[in-house]
Amino acid sequence: KAGVTQTPRYLIKTRGQQVTLSCSPISGHRSVSWYQQTPGQGLQFLFEYFSETQRNKGNFPGRFSGRQFSNSRSEMNVSTLELGDSALYLCASSSGHLGQPQHFGDGTRLSIL
Amino acid sequence: EDKVVQSPLSLVVHEGDTVTLNCSYEVTNFRSLLWYKQEKKAPTFLFMLTSSGIEKKSGRLSSILDKKELFSILNITATQTGDSAVYLCAVEWGSQGNLIFGKGTKLSVKP
Numbered sequence: 001k002a003g004v005t006q007t008p009r010y011l012i013k014t015r016g017q018q019v020t021l022s023c024s025p026i027s028g029h030r031s032v033s034w035y036q037q038t039p040g041q042g043l044q045f046l047f048e049y050f051s052e053t054q055r056n057k058g059n060f061p062g063r064f065s066g067r068q069f070s071n072s073r074s075e076m077n078v079s080t081l082e083l084g085d086s087a088l089y090l091c092a093s094s095s096g097h098l099g100q101p102q103h104f105g106d107g108t109r110l111s112i113l
Numbered sequence: 114e115d116k117v118v119q120s121p122l123s124l125v126v127h128e129g130d131t132v133t134l135n136c137s138y139e140v141t142n143f144r145s146l147l148w149y150k151q152e153k154k155a156p157t158f159l160f161m162l163t164s165s166g167i168e169k170k171s172g173r174l175s176s177i178l179d180k181k182e183l184f185s186i187l188n189i190t191a192t193q194t195g196d197s198a199v200y201l202c203a204v205e206w207g208s209q210g211n212l213i214f215g216k217g218t219k220l221s222v223k224p
Contacts, residue, residue, distance in 0.1 A: 033211070033212070042217060043201065045211060048209070055209050056207075056211050090155070098144055098205070100210070103158060104149075104156045
């Protein structure tokens with residue numbers, strides 16, 4: 001079956017703008033987690049959605065937000081972009097239950113000029 | 114503060130060598146430990162370990178967990194250039210399957 005699909009693959013923005021990233025999970029998966037990956041900090045957890053509800057949130061400012069739709073697709077929004085937001089944003093889906101691994105998409109590479 | 118520490122951060126070997134990657138953790142409400150391989154794009158799932166002392170094996174890769182000493186190792190035997198990647202260790206915690214990642218070990222296999 002199809003894997004996790006993230007769009008767009010690449011994005012270039014300038015400081016102060018906002019951006020919306022999209023993630024379509026594996027069919028049947030109800031949990032979607034978002035991560036920010038940078039060379040210095042590695043993979044850091046942003047938030048997780050399950051059945052349209054945010055279940056957990058990482059230690060990121062309120063400029064980072066997300067939502068999940070009834071078909072489990074998820075979007076992540078970053079407002080008032082800063083240079084430090086340049087990163088690879090990864091989405092992972094799972095059934096949402098313990099014992100089931102998360103499966104990742106290829107990510108969206110966001111560059112802030 | 115919960116943390117996952119991987120060592121070494123990078124490693125260069127030659128084809129045919131055997132390598133051991135390490136992952137130690139201090140995480141409350143530990144549920145399981147996972148290994149992923151990341152080449153240029155998506156991390157791909159390798160293993161999920163929940164019980165101490167039970168080796169998981171897939172081809173030339175194997176992994177084991179020690180819940181008393183709070184660490185795991187990932188072994189790769191007879192390495193090939195296609196094994197070159199960043200290997201990520203993650204700990205699943207709490208009741209909802211969230212992950213904390215280590216910073217990864219970058220493995221380079223030279224022909």
